[in-house]
Amino acid sequence: MERDGAPAARPGVGPIQEFKLIVPPGRTEPDPQIHEGHMWMYVLSGGPRLVLNAMDPQVGVGESAEFSTRMAHWFGNSGPEPAKVLRLFQRQGERKRRRGPPDLPHTVRTA
Numbered sequence: 250m251e252r253d254g255a256p257a258a259r260p261g262v263g264p265i266q267e268f269k270l271i272v273p274p275g276r277t278e279p280d281p282q283i284h285e286g287h288m289w290m291y292v293l294s295g296g297p298r299l300v301l302n303a304m305d306p307q308v309g310v311g312e313s314a315e316f317s318t319r320m321a322h323w324f325g326n327s328g329p330e331p332a333k334v335l336r337l338f339q340r341q342g343e344r345k346r347r348r349g350p351p352d353l354p355h356t357v358r359t360a
Contacts, residue, residue: 270334272297272326281321288322289315289337296328 272295279300290299291313299308300323301316308314316322318338326332 264339266336266338268336268338269293270324270336272324272332272334274326274329274331276325277327279323279325281323282318283321284318286318286338286340287316288318289313291335293333293335295326295330295332297332297334298325298327299323300325 270290277298281300281302290308292308292310294310297308299306299314301320306314324334
């Protein structure tokens with residue numbers, strides 16, 4: 250996987266780390282990790298695979314997911330081309346919200 254990004258400081262909270270993640274094809278064996286923080290991701294292209302605990306939600310191009318990184322999580326790619334994902338991460342767990350109704354089908358929300 251490649252990461253391209255840099256932390257962006259905000260007053261009153263820790264830095265938000267912004268990354269464009271490129272996941273190569275063939276990364277299919279989950280190796281879930283747990284750590285402090287909160288993650289928001291938006292799929293730019295490709296077919297990334299997201300595993301959260303025992304869930305394997307489908308998150309396609311133009312869709313987003315938001316979750317606590319205290320849940321076991323893993324990013325992979327079961328598609329034939331590289332998957333590109335924009336990720337925002339913050340250790341303090343401040344949630345990034347997109348505007349719109351809370352129950353839109355293209356948003357995966359967890360605890």
